[in-house]
């Protein structure tokens with residue numbers, strides 16, 4: 001079995017909490033990607049700023065990734081849901097081929113508005129990678145323990161079947 005990695009973007013820390021829990025439970029590496037330009041989360045304006053990026057289909061430039069992605073064959077990829085889909089940073093990662101030829105298990109955190117999020121994730125993953133599963137975690141902020149447990153058991157299952 002090759003090496004696995006948890007790779008995530010998290011604007012306000014929820015997705016990162018889940019990523020950290022998966023990384024600890026499976027004893028695999030963890031890396032958080034960041035865009036060159038992120039915004040401080042100040043009230044409602046974050047929705048306008050972030051929503052605009054999604055609607056305009058922006059692929060923001062990422063800060064250089066300082067780990068060697070080529071050593072991993074499986075990636076647990078985590079994103080918050082913005083306007084029904086993954087965050088723009090993840091779009092950069094997947095659609096510009098920064099991440100390629102991996103088995104990708106996609107997890108996303110949301111607050112109930114993620115109807116077609118799994119399908120959209122799968123579609124983008126499959127441009128350069130193989131999609132091996134997904135899970136949505138609802139309201140991480142309010143029920144972090146429930147979400148963490150759910151995510152860990154999902155991740156263990158993925159590792160067993162892949």
Ligand SMILES: Cc1cc2nc3c(=O)[nH]c(=O)nc-3n(C[C@H](O)[C@H](O)[C@H](O)COP(=O)(O)O)c2cc1C
Nearest residue numbers: 010011012013014015050080081083084111112113
């Ligand atoms: C710009 C923006 C857009 C969002 N759009 C949605 C959405 O469409 N559906 C939803 O359920 N939650 C939406 N959310 C809420 C986040 O998905 C949710 O709080 C997530 O857990 C945040 O993860 P993070 O703390 O890792 O950034 C949005 C949040 C932001 C900042």
